Amino acid sequence: MSSTDVQDLDFLTSVHSAPDMAALKAVFEKKTRDMGFERFAHIHFAPPRKTLTAHSTTNYPKPWVERYTRKSYLFSDPTILRSKTTIEPHMWRFSEDLSRKLTPIQRTLFSEAIDFGVSKGATVPIHGHGSEFAVVAVTCSEPDEEFDRIWRARRFELHLAALYFHIAARKFIIDLDNHPPCRLSPRESECLLWTARGKTVWEISQLLSISEHTALSHLRNAMTKLGTYSKIHAVAKAILIGLIHP
Numbered sequence: 001m002s003s004t005d006v007q008d009l010d011f012l013t014s015v016h017s018a019p020d021m022a023a024l025k026a027v028f029e030k031k032t033r034d035m036g037f038e039r040f041a042h043i044h045f046a047p048p049r050k051t052l053t054a055h056s057t058t059n060y061p062k063p064w065v066e067r068y069t070r071k072s073y074l075f076s077d078p079t080i081l082r083s084k085t086t087i088e089p090h091m092w093r094f095s096e097d098l099s100r101k102l103t104p105i106q107r108t109l110f111s112e113a114i115d116f117g118v119s120k121g122a123t124v125p126i127h128g129h130g131s132e133f134a135v136v137a138v139t140c141s142e143p144d145e146e147f148d149r150i151w152r153a154r155r156f157e158l159h160l161a162a163l164y165f166h167i168a169a170r171k172f173i174i175d176l177d178n179h180p181p182c183r184l185s186p187r188e189s190e191c192l193l194w195t196a197r198g199k200t201v202w203e204i205s206q207l208l209s210i211s212e213h214t215a216l217s218h219l220r221n222a223m224t225k226l227g228t229y230s231k232i233h234a235v236a237k238a239i240l241i242g243l244i245h246p
Helices: 003-017 021-035 062-070 078-083 104-115 144-173 186-196 201-208 212-226 231-240
Strands: 039-045 054-058 090-093 120-127 133-139
Touching: 003 021, 003 144, 021 039, 021 054, 021 144, 039 144, 062 104, 078 090, 078 120, 078 133, 090 144, 120 144, 133 144, 144 231, 186 201, 186 212, 186 231, 201 212, 212 231
Parallel strands: none
Antiparallel strands: 039 054, 039 133, 090 120, 120 133
16 A cells, blocks of 8 residues: 555545544544645535535634635635536636726725735635535645646546535534434445445346446446546545545
């Protein structure tokens, strides 16, 4: 096992065993700093959203968080608005060229963010079951060329780390007593377990002596029950809530 694999396993174990949000925040803060990002924010929009509510965990500068909250920038932040229409992580910069395409309040947001040292970063959108939505944003103060290098090298690692963090954070944010526990069928659990071990859908069908279509159906059912949008997301969530043990 490589040193990178060991670090990833340590991170996943620490996320899974964090006793509270403060401990979880410390784990993720170290992870993002190790990747080259100075600050992070996790914003979880909890359904139902007849009125928009959100819970945030962040190590952004406190004065900026207070200003962002006081001015309700959450509702006009273009990085969040873009995240609502994609599942792909995306990078962003607050530049003069971009500002010409924004609304007046968005230009003010960008200008004030720069004053607080928030000028570029990346955002990971997370779309859950129904209308549930969250983002994990990270920032970097390195020069543009170095930031581009960090982004190219770490974007996939950031994506997975953000998913792991969100799943763990969700346990502390949402009152699980109001949500029935997720129960997977034995076949759904088996298909997720083999997926976690790197097997393709065809390989799983051969291992379990079922058709490829049936194996895919089990995985899709598991994704629906877990409120996830991809096999990777489903595997991460199933591990973190103890449904499978790779």
